[in-house]
Amino acid sequence: MRFDVPTLFSLMLILSLALALLLPLLLGWGDSQGARRAQLCAAAQAAGWALLLLPPEGMRLTSTVALGLLSGSVSLLWLAADQWVPGRFGRWIHLGMPVLVMVGYGVGWDNYGLRLAWSNGCIGLQMLALCASLLQPVKRGPSGNLRWRLLLVVSMGLLALLNLARAYLAGFDTAHLPRFDAPHPLNMGFAVMANICVLTAAIAVLVAWRGETEAELRRLTQLDAATGLANRRAFQQRSVDMISMARRYAEPLMLLVMDLDGAKAINATHGELKGDQAITLFGRCLDEQKRLGDVVARIDGQRFAVLMARSDLVGPPALDRRLRDALLELAPRELGFTLGYSAGWAKLRNGDRNIEDLLHRAEAALYAAKRQGKGRLCAEPGLEAELSVAATTV
Structure with a gap:
């Protein structure tokens, strides 16, 4: 089976849809805000890739909304991480970036290089901001395990760099501008890394949620159920x-x-x-x-x-x-x-x-x-x- 760029992006869509369906079954809705935000992250990512890949090429509205959803999925992942390890910086960056991505992408629609540079550059910087926040020292929180945070930092950091490289080519090296599904080495690396990042993000979410659950169980074993006091x-x-x-x-x-x-x-x-x-x-x-x-x-x-x-x-x-x-x-x-x-x-x-x-x-x-x-x-x-x-x- 030959893995070209369109095939890898199709696999990306399948993985995103599978995670959007499986995470609610694995984590449940429950009382964990971090788990709920991670599930919404998976749903936003799946919807974004579906709108980007399934409709006919050249649909301005669906493509703009798709980029907003993909940026929003990064924002939701930050919100989930901030629930598990509170005190992360970058709240306003992540809350405002989806709107910024959609506005720039929609305004620059008629210039392919501009809209590609804008969307890839903004999302790449957003991913780097997420990675930097995950490397902050953990002051409190039940799920501050360094392993799941490093897993996210490495995979998402590499994907962020590939996004920024695509943005650079689109903005400053138009002679070598790669189209979204072109057989360009940068597109191939981006598609492979995007699939890896989806899987590693799912693993990191499961590890963080497990840490939160275990900490809550430890807390409950030391409390009296009727009064909430120590037992x-x-x-x-x-x-x-x-x-x-x-x-x-x-x-x-x-x-x-x-x-x-x-x-x-x-x-x-x-x-x-x-x-x-x-x-x-x-x-x-x-x-x-x-x-x-x-x-x-x-x-x-x-x-x-x-x-x-x-x-x-x-x-x-x-x-x-x-x-x-x-x-x-x-x-x-x-x-x-x-x-x-x-x-x-x-x-x-x-x-x-x-x-x-x-x-x-x-x-x-x-x-x-x-x-x-x-x-x-x-x-x-x-x-x-x-x-x-x-x-x-x-």
Whole structure:
């Protein structure tokens, strides 16, 4: 089988159409904006090549729209990459380039060299801008893997250079001007590289999407589904670093443990749905009242914990008061009944091996609060005296 330029461009159209159909099946529409933008990129590219190759040659409107769609596919690829590795530069370049390509191509329609130089030059520069943005250092984002970005940079960078070479011949070397489907070495190289670029872009999209999905799964395994707070496992993992930092810099660390009062009675009287809403409301209020840097978690059914770094002895009682005031205001309005809790707190000691030792003393204080009539805060033995001394000193 002989691969000439028209055959390679036809293969390009087939690949683009196949990817436009397959990417939605592989990635789904889902919650990933990056995946949706990548799918729109494939669709725009397929539509652009279809309009460029299928209609009879010389149709001004379809050719102009086709070039706009091809430029738009590069813009959508940039938008997808910016979702996976945020902070890329060049937003306005990519948003404005499709319009710029269509305007220049349409205005210069009567001059083949001008419209070829304009369209190839603009899209080539747009591709180089995409490559440069992908080489930016990654500050945040779940899919900053360098491999898929380098794959895109190498393939699209070569295609960009071929676009610029075609633009140069069309604009400055009209004696060697290659027509779109002419058997010119530059056209052949461009057609081959375009097919390779479509495949590598698809691979890069799949790798980036997989990285995003894996990061999201890791995040979800550390969250409580009902409240959105950290779960017990994540709480224990974070406590290791916080205890280490507290000991390294000789800073205080407090643990406050809370347990809803009458949770079974709420389910029995108002129904399990109201019970779930009570859990959700309590978690939301606790998250809103915590200090910046505190770690809040749901560690059991109706039990919550707050690890307070760099907190003095008045920190836990102050948080307790804020939380009770918030619940007193919100619970009757949102639930139709009041919502109370008992709490205990403890301070990190020199002999504590890990968070479990601290948690054991805080829960002992919690049980003391329940025995004393619920709806109150108790400190571990010895802390009440320390708190009184601190208050007297102040």
